[in-house]
Amino acid sequence: MRIAELEQRTGINRHTLRYYEKEGLLLEVIRGDNNYRDYPEKAVERVTMVSQLKALGFSLREIRDLLNALRSDSMDCEQGAQLMAEKKAAVDQRIRELKQVSRMLGEQQRRLEASAEAQRNGRDCIR
Amino acid sequence: MRIAELEQRTGINRHTLRYYEKEGLLLEVIRGDNNYRDYPEKAVERVTMVSQLKALGFSLREIRDLLNALRSDSMDCEQGAQLMAEKKAAVDQRIRELKQVSRMLGEQQRRLEASAEAQRNGRDCIR
DNA sequence: CTAAAGGGTAGAGTAAGCTCTAAGGTCAAG
DNA sequence: CTTGACCTTAGAGCTTACTCTACCCTTTAG
Numbered sequence: 001m002r003i004a005e006l007e008q009r010t011g012i013n014r015h016t017l018r019y020y021e022k023e024g025l026l027l028e029v030i031r032g033d034n035n036y037r038d039y040p041e042k043a044v045e046r047v048t049m050v051s052q053l054k055a056l057g058f059s060l061r062e063i064r065d066l067l068n069a070l071r072s073d074s075m076d077c078e079q080g081a082q083l084m085a086e087k088k089a090a091v092d093q094r095i096r097e098l099k100q101v102s103r104m105l106g107e108q109q110r111r112l113e114a115s116a117e118a119q120r121n122g123r124d125c126i127r
Numbered sequence: 128m129r130i131a132e133l134e135q136r137t138g139i140n141r142h143t144l145r146y147y148e149k150e151g152l153l154l155e156v157i158r159g160d161n162n163y164r165d166y167p168e169k170a171v172e173r174v175t176m177v178s179q180l181k182a183l184g185f186s187l188r189e190i191r192d193l194l195n196a197l198r199s200d201s202m203d204c205e206q207g208a209q210l211m212a213e214k215k216a217a218v219d220q221r222i223r224e225l226k227q228v229s230r231m232l233g234e235q236q237r238r239l240e241a242s243a244e245a246q247r248n249g250r251d252c253i254r
Numbered sequence: 255c256t257a258a259a260g261g262g263t264a265g266a267g268t269a270a271g272c273t274c275t276a277a278g279g280t281c282a283a284g
Numbered sequence: 285c286t287t288g289a290c291c292t293t294a295g296a297g298c299t300t301a302c303t304c305t306a307c308c309c310t311t312t313a314g
Contacts, residue, residue, distance in 0.1 A: 060270075081240045091225055143301080
């Protein structure tokens with residue numbers, strides 16, 4: 001598939017796709033006689049994975065290392081397992097912290113709702 | 128407290144502290160006769176909160192809006208409660224997605240460990 | 255009084271991650 | 285054979301979030 005199709009199917013700007021390739025996030029991009037890029041079907045999934053991981057706050061470098069490790073045909077298993085374990089620990093830690101934030105936001109929300117109620121009954125907001 | 132102490136207690140560079148102030152993240156920074164900044168004790172907590180939220184992938188803009196809403200003495204309760212609800216929904220969504228990533232990493236880790244074991248027993252890595 | 259330590263502003267520089275422009279090659283339709 | 289759509293690269297420009305530099309003023313210790 002050519003770049004326009006990949007752009008359209010992933011919603012990622014073609015300039016960004018070429019940038020990702022330059023940064024080592026997209027492997028196996030072959031070229032035809034005309035020098036046009038020819039992406040395999042799997043590129044759609046891969047690009048989608050990149051943008052999802054990005055939305056979760058991973059840097060392109062982290063995503064590259066992770067995805068390339070998952071390709072794994074070329075990697076040392078022991079080392080790969082360790083990388084996965086490290087990444088998983090970091091993600092799990094982030095989940096714990098986000099849960100803390102979520103709890104805090106829930107409390108504030110309830111407090112503000114109670115104040116709004118009090119306000120409707122003629123009293124002041126907050127405290 | 129002066130900027131050196133806040134820098135030392137939060138671990139945040141003084142240039143960054145001034146930048147945060149310029150971006151509206153630190154309110155209530157008063158000035159003495161000498162024009163030096165004088166931070167209240169609460170600034171330590173506030174700056175720490177900023178850097179924690181940053182580590183969770185929030186932008187300075189989001190953090191500013193959130194923290195300023197939490198100050199709340201000046202805000203409309205109904206509206207504040209809604210902002211909290213929105214932010215909480217976004218955080219909860221992020222938690223769900225990260226859990227998905229964590230699961231995936233766990234699977235890959237187990238797969239690679241199994242392959243490493245097989246490898247030690249004389250067979251090929253992966254598949 | 256003077257030197258060192260610390261404060262101030264303005265603005266330049268940096269890195270990541272895009273996003274766009276310029277100049278040019280390719281290709282299918284009319 | 286030209287027009288228009290689509291491709292290429294190189295490189296400029298933008299945003300966010302710092303980080304640092306230059307230059308000057310204030311405070312504190314000897």
